[in-house]
Amino acid sequence: MKAIVYQKFGPADVLQTVEQEKPAIKADQVLVKVKAFSINPMDWKIRKGEMTLMSGSKFPKQTGTDFAGMVEETGSAVIGIKKGDEVFGVVKNMMKEGVSAEYVAVTASLVWKKPANISFTQAAAIPVVGTAAVTALEKMGNIRSQTSILVNGATGGFGMFLLQLLKQRGANITAVTSSQGAAYAKKWGANSVKDYKKENVLTQKTTYDFVVDLSGKMGYKSAKQIMKSKALFLNPTPKPIDIPLSLLGNLFRSKKHVVILSNPSAKNTDVLLRALNNGLEIEVNKVFPFAQYKEAYEYAERGGYMGKVVIAID
Structure with a gap:
């Protein structure tokens, strides 16, 4: 699978695509075929070396924290989620894990079923x-x-x-x-x-x-x-x-x-899902294809846009 990684701290130019094996899942995890992942300020703060006390300095690192996609495989201890489900979620350790790849293995308790009335790109913008x-x-x-x-x-x-x-x-x-x-x-x-x-x-x-x-x-x-x-x-x-x-x-x-720190959990996500049912809108300002990931991060870091910026994977 293709993944976006970086081998040193720096600007968006340090990002590169590499080939990796699909991640193996543990009993409490699901493997998700990623359809979209969003960009958050934390992504470039970590990449620039501003958060090393929490992120560490071990390379390579991936970027991205929240995502949406389709379940490809479930661990033996996972209930309530099955192969083929459309989901959105977030990695467990936001400082040291990333989702900028075609597949991601994540803890099932941090994955939720995507509402049918929103797109993958909108769902990827929710968790963080x-x-x-x-x-x-x-x-x-x-x-x-x-x-x-x-x-x-x-x-x-x-x-x-x-x-x-x-x-x-x-x-x-x-x-x-x-x-x-x-x-x-x-x-x-x-x-x-x-x-x-x-x-x-x-x-x-x-x-x-x-x-x-x-x-x-x-x-x-x-x-x-x-x-x-x-x-x-x-x-x-x-x-x-x-x-x-x-x-x-x-x-x-x-x-x-x-x-205020982001706290993805079932309780907090339920609040957001209820708000969506009551008319909350998700504005995705711009969607970049996976191949234009550098341009996407440069655009996001400049700021001045409304809503979220998302990278989509075909």
């Missing part, structure tokens, strides 16, 4: 950012119509899920995005939209119960000035050092800095 958005909701607790939430960098993949989940709960959402993203932010549930090139929310008088910094450009220190006295700053793009520092700092402050 979708479950991170659900985790953010859990951190927020009870959300009411008076709950004021600022989402900075609101129209990427994470924002697409978060805005719609918040809308379904009736929150009062202010989205910060580009002029091109304004229509998407409104469609996905924002009550008001700020164009970051025209307005600086940090200099305005409005304060919020929650500030979610999806762009990674605002930071807790800046966000404090627009947070209410017991507000939370939700950080889904942490540096490794942010995790211990935020926990320590929160012991001494009322405005909390909370790191």
Whole structure:
């Protein structure tokens, strides 16, 4: 089978295709013929060597974390999934495993049946950012119509899920995005939209119960000035050092800095599947063929698009 790997840290140019054997599965795993896999910021952070404390430095490495495809084989201990099922899922160790290949062996508990009303490319876009958005909701607790939430960098993949989940709960959402993203932010549930090139929310008088910094450009220190006295700053793009520092700092402050990590699980995926049944939309901005994987990662890393970028395998 063909697989995308890299032998050293660096830009998209370090990626290359190689021939590998199909992976053998364990009793609790399934072998999936991959039809699509999505691109997440974590992919290039790991590839550039920014996450070595968690990813390690052993090569070769594969890229990609979440995928969709068809079950080719099931392990002896697997129940509820059979050959031929259309599924989507995620690898168990997102820092050290990858799905950028024609086949992938994954733990069956992290694979779910694909809803018939969405495509493989849409399904591949769900697990990482979708479950991170659900985790953010859990951190927020009870959300009411008076709950004021600022989402900075609101129209990427994470924002697409978060805005719609918040809308379904009736929150009062202010989205910060580009002029091109304004229509998407409104469609996905924002009550008001700020164009970051025209307005600086940090200099305005409005304060919020929650500030979610999806762009990674605002930071807790800046966000404090627009947070209410017991507000939370939700950080889904942490540096490794942010995790211990935020926990320590929160012991001494009322405005909390909370790191959000993706947590794919049956419970969180069920939340997303119910939301899909209630009208949640999945916007795939662009689909690249497998052969154009370098162009796909370069495009994704430039940013500025709405929704997700996905690589498809014929």
